[in-house]
Amino acid sequence: MSLPPPELHPGEAAALAARTAARAADEGVAQIAYAFVDSPVGRLVAVATPHGVARIAYELENGGLDSILDDVALKLSPAIVEAPARLERVRRELDEYFDGRRRDFDVPLDWALTASGFRRRVLQECAQIPFGATSTYKAMAVAAGSPRAFRAAGGALGSNPIPIVVPCHRVLASDGRLGGYTGGLERKRLLLSIEGGMLPV
Amino acid sequence: MPRENPPTARLPPFQRFLDAHRDDVLRFLIASLGRHDADDAFQETFMSALRAYPRLRPDSNLRGWVLTIAHRKALDVHRARGRNPVPVAQIHERAAGSATSAADGDPPDHWQRVRALPTRQREVLTLRYAADLTHAEIARALGCSEEAARRAAADGLKTLRKELRDVPATA
Numbered sequence: 001m002s003l004p005p006p007e008l009h010p011g012e013a014a015a016l017a018a019r020t021a022a023r024a025a026d027e028g029v030a031q032i033a034y035a036f037v038d039s040p041v042g043r044l045v046a047v048a049t050p051h052g053v054a055r056i057a058y059e060l061e062n063g064g065l066d067s068i069l070d071d072v073a074l075k076l077s078p079a080i081v082e083a084p085a086r087l088e089r090v091r092r093e094l095d096e097y098f099d100g101r102r103r104d105f106d107v108p109l110d111w112a113l114t115a116s117g118f119r120r121r122v123l124q125e126c127a128q129i130p131f132g133a134t135s136t137y138k139a140m141a142v143a144a145g146s147p148r149a150f151r152a153a154g155g156a157l158g159s160n161p162i163p164i165v166v167p168c169h170r171v172l173a174s175d176g177r178l179g180g181y182t183g184g185l186e187r188k189r190l191l192l193s194i195e196g197g198m199l200p201v
Numbered sequence: 202m203p204r205e206n207p208p209t210a211r212l213p214p215f216q217r218f219l220d221a222h223r224d225d226v227l228r229f230l231i232a233s234l235g236r237h238d239a240d241d242a243f244q245e246t247f248m249s250a251l252r253a254y255p256r257l258r259p260d261s262n263l264r265g266w267v268l269t270i271a272h273r274k275a276l277d278v279h280r281a282r283g284r285n286p287v288p289v290a291q292i293h294e295r296a297a298g299s300a301t302s303a304a305d306g307d308p309p310d311h312w313q314r315v316r317a318l319p320t321r322q323r324e325v326l327t328l329r330y331a332a333d334l335t336h337a338e339i340a341r342a343l344g345c346s347e348e349a350a351r352r353a354a355a356d357g358l359k360t361l362r363k364e365l366r367d368v369p370a371t372a
Binding site for chain 2: 008
């Protein structure tokens with residue numbers, strides 16, 4: 001005789017899985033939560049630990065959701081669920097920023113994806129560059145305590161795990177050129193123009 | 202970004218694991234418990250899985266593992282029902298009136314009959330036919346021999362066949 005498995009209603013299992021993921025994040029059983037955030041610079045994936053936002057990725061430029069989460073799982077923990085409620089604050093701040101209603105981000109950050117030391121110091125210095133201003137790789141190297149390490153400063157900024165909020169787009173080459181950007185130079189230009197700063201040629 | 206291990210040697214992010222196995226787990230739990238209790242058991246299954254997940258060996262059989270957890274959660278519910286038995290008439294009433302079963306167009310099904318079988322037969326048939334585990338995987342999940350799993354499946358099917366012969370075709 002045949003015993004066909006029970007039929008599921010469309011979306012039934014997905015809805016239950018979403019409720020379970022939200023509960024896992026609420027109860028702290030899932031250490032890490034992520035959500036998609038739409039923005040004028042393309043869809044973002046925001047990832048938070050209990051300490052704060054640890055990762056903002058450009059979905060397409062950073063290899064897609066799977067690749068972004070694989071990297072977080074490898075470096076932090078595989079206990080990762082999609083839980084938009086846990087990312088509500090950074091979503092709201094990003095919306096306000098892109099709407100021109102916010103100049104500084106207040107959401108707590110988690111630096112766990114950047115090893116402590118020079119690289120982390122560079123990013124923390126970068127986080128101090130005000131809205132509308134720009135700095136240089138050289139100045140970042142100096143501020144992080146290794147004046148000659150401007151290439152390494154560029155490397156640290158290029159692997160900034162929390163772009164936009166940690167504004168590595170505000171760091172330019174000393175000769176005034178745009179330098180590089182984790183999300184591609186078009187996005188760097190766009191972010192700088194949103195902030196109304198002087199654009200290098 | 203450099204990767205030191207091949208992808209097979211790492212656990213996927215839990216969300217991907219949840220998405221990959223949610224349908225199988227829910228089908229199994231609906232077969233084993235009915236829709237009414239399947240939702241809670243589903244959440245309990247994946248919450249338990251998540252608690253153990255970071256310590257799991259990356260090369261584990263994830264599907265067999267999560268269905269084994271689901272099986273244990275279902276067993277808990279069956280045991281609780283055994284302590285607080287619901288009269289059969291009430292079960293039928295609940296199934297008929299409930300928004301999550303008959304009202305949604307679920308046909309009265311053979312899984313109701315499977316749920317009434319002795320424990321081991323019920324377990325083997327739900328794991329085999331609702332969760333599509335092999336007899337070897339079922340034996341591991343239940344901690345019995347593969348032979349015992351096959352025999353329980355055969356016994357259960359025999360009872361079902363007999364019952365279906367004895368009732369009118371409307372069921």
